[in-house]
Amino acid sequence: MTKHDPAAIQAIHRELHEHLPSDSALRVKALESVLVAKGMLDPEAVDRWVEVYSEEIGPKRGARVVARAWVEPAFRARLLEDAGKAIEDIGFEGWASAHLKAVENTGVIHNIVVCTLCSCYPIAVLGVPPTWYKSAPYRARVVRDPVGVLDEFGVRLPEGVEVRVWDSTAELRYLVVPQRPAGTEGWSLERLARLVTRDAMIGTERDLPLGPGKAR
Amino acid sequence: MDGIHDLGGRQGFGLIDVDEPEQPFHHPWEARLLGLVRAMGRPGDWSIDWFRHCRELIDPVDYLTRPYYDQWLQTYAAMMVKSGVATVAEIAAGTGKPSAVPTSPPMKPADVDSAKRAVVRFDRDSRAAAAFKVGDAVRAKGHGASGHTRLPAYVRGRRGDIVAYHGAHVLPDANALGEATAEPLYTVAFAAAELWPEAAGRRDSVRLDLWQSYLDRP
Numbered sequence: 001m002t003k004h005d006p007a008a009i010q011a012i013h014r015e016l017h018e019h020l021p022s023d024s025a026l027r028v029k030a031l032e033s034v035l036v037a038k039g040m041l042d043p044e045a046v047d048r049w050v051e052v053y054s055e056e057i058g059p060k061r062g063a064r065v066v067a068r069a070w071v072e073p074a075f076r077a078r079l080l081e082d083a084g085k086a087i088e089d090i091g092f093e094g095w096a097s098a099h100l101k102a103v104e105n106t107g108v109i110h111n112i113v114v115c116t117l118c119s120c121y122p123i124a125v126l127g128v129p130p131t132w133y134k135s136a137p138y139r140a141r142v143v144r145d146p147v148g149v150l151d152e153f154g155v156r157l158p159e160g161v162e163v164r165v166w167d168s169t170a171e172l173r174y175l176v177v178p179q180r181p182a183g184t185e186g187w188s189l190e191r192l193a194r195l196v197t198r199d200a201m202i203g204t205e206r207d208l209p210l211g212p213g214k215a216r
Numbered sequence: 217m218d219g220i221h222d223l224g225g226r227q228g229f230g231l232i233d234v235d236e237p238e239q240p241f242h243h244p245w246e247a248r249l250l251g252l253v254r255a256m257g258r259p260g261d262w263s264i265d266w267f268r269h270c271r272e273l274i275d276p277v278d279y280l281t282r283p284y285y286d287q288w289l290q291t292y293a294a295m296m297v298k299s300g301v302a303t304v305a306e307i308a309a310g311t312g313k314p315s316a317v318p319t320s321p322p323m324k325p326a327d328v329d330s331a332k333r334a335v336v337r338f339d340r341d342s343r344a345a346a347a348f349k350v351g352d353a354v355r356a357k358g359h360g361a362s363g364h365t366r367l368p369a370y371v372r373g374r375r376g377d378i379v380a381y382h383g384a385h386v387l388p389d390a391n392a393l394g395e396a397t398a399e400p401l402y403t404v405a406f407a408a409a410e411l412w413p414e415a416a417g418r419r420d421s422v423r424l425d426l427w428q429s430y431l432d433r434p
Contacts, residue, residue: 004261004266004269004392004393004394005298006217006269006273006363008298009269009270009273009294009295009298010273010275012293012294012297012298012304013273013274013275013278013290013294014275015297015304016290016293016294016297016304016307017275017278017290019304019305019307019308020290020293020307020308021308024243024245024282024283024285024286024289025243025244025245027286027289027290028245028248028249028252028289029245029310030307030308030309030310031249031252031289031292031293031307031310032248032252032310033310033311034302034306034307034309034310034311034312035252035256035322037310037311037312037313038301038302038312038313038314038315039257039314039322040256040257040258040301040319040322041252041255041256041257041322042255042322042323042324042325044324044325045251045254045255045322045323045324045325045327045328046248046251046252046254046255047251047325048251048255048325048328049250049251049254049255049328049332050247050248050250050251052328052332053240053241053247053250053251054240054241054247056332057332058240084335091333093333093335094332094333094334094335095332095334096336097335098335098336098337098338098339099337099338099339099382099385114224116222116223116224116225116368116370117221117222117223117224117268117366117368118221118268118271119284127240128240128241128250130236130238131233131236131242131284132232132233132234132236134284135232135233135284136223136226136229136280137229137230137231137232137233138232139223139224140223140224140225140226140227140229141227141229141232143224143225143370143411143422144224144225144227144370144411144412144415145414146420147420149232152231152232152234153232153234154234162419162420162421163408163420163421164405164420164421164422164423165420165421165422165423166423167224167368167422167423167424168425169366169367169368169424169425169426170338170366170382170385170388170401170425170426170427171338171385171386172382172403172425198238204234
């Protein structure tokens with residue numbers, strides 16, 4: 001068992017900083033080839049994961065979950081009760097989905113999600129997070145000035161709406177369920193799912209447009 | 217630890233890149249690194265919280281300036297060196313002999329389809345009694361721990377209300393050290409006005425998932 005020694009890790013970081021190439025692509029090449037040389041990595045498995053996170057596991061999954069909650073009251077109830085369990089119905093369970101929590105926007109509540117300490121994100125239903133979600137400006141500001149952050153994303157909250165910021169400090173992962181737009185009565189699940197954006201499920205978008213997406 | 221990673225409420229970072237293109241990866245190496253992390257064999261003494269702690273220990277300038285997946289790379293490289301599976305020189309050269317330290321077998325391409333649906337739970341059966349119940353007022357501890365911890369600085373010493381109880385979850389502070397301890401976990405709502413002077417009069421709240429040992433009675 002390795003001793004979990006923070007000072008030793010800091011010293012190793014300094015050494016790595018000094019000896020690894022500065023260019024990120026070259027660093028990844030070096031790490032991949034040392035892992036292969038040591039028999040610790042099959043590059044074809046890496047290819048498969050790249051396909052999975054480029055094409056399969058992304059915000060289209062979350063959009064389907066949201067649209068289903070809009071059209072199927074029993075699914076909505078189960079999603080709000082235990083989202084990690086509810087998404088097993090659709091086969092969307094996976095990385096960090098065990099303790100998934102769905103939080104619903106209403107006319108008077110707006111939810112927005114962050115991880116101030118690192119980058120926790122509901123990957124199983126939204127795919128890999130955008131860079132801005134993991135970057136200092138968003139992590140620093142959204143807990144302190146959510147209205148200002150929303151404004152930057154082009155969202156003006158109506159008067160009297162309460163903002164709930166969810167800081168993902170444990171293994172719970174948060175998925176915002178945006179409001180179903182008016183004028184979509186009778187729409188199919190597939191058509192509704194096309195309205196639901198990644199940002200609306202993070203909470204940096206609020207009113208979903210029926211036409212082509214927002215232009216900033 | 218009171219490190220550079222604890223960013224909530226810090227000021228002066230400027231604007232968010234709201235026009236970032238929506239595709240999941242912006243450079244091929246980012247996707248490669250993520251795939252590599254998911255597929256590699258690993259020693260038995262790693263955990264999610266040890267990984268997080270090792271990332272927190274990156275030099276503060278690098279933490280704020282190196283790209284995100286590049287930081288993952290450096291963190292995994294540091295963990296490999298610490299666990300004795302590779303040396304810095306081997307990683308820099310991209311070559312080396314199989315390590316004496318045992319690692320799990322590398323994932324095979326055919327295993328990815330089941331691995332992508334694997335669910336890891338962090339709740340545990342525990343006899344630790346819940347000290348608080350939903351509706352209770354609590355106060356977050358006034359100081360942080362010097363190791364890995366998940367109590368952000370911006371709520372320390374502040375008063376909040378328990379809005380949910382989740383049973384016992386693995387305690388990150390202990391998990392980072394390779395110890396298996398679980399503690400009652402709660403969602404605590406802090407009024408924005410309790411946290412930030414400029415939020416006076418606003419009804420907004422910030423909600424965090426906090427372990428029992430992070431909390432006191434108010």
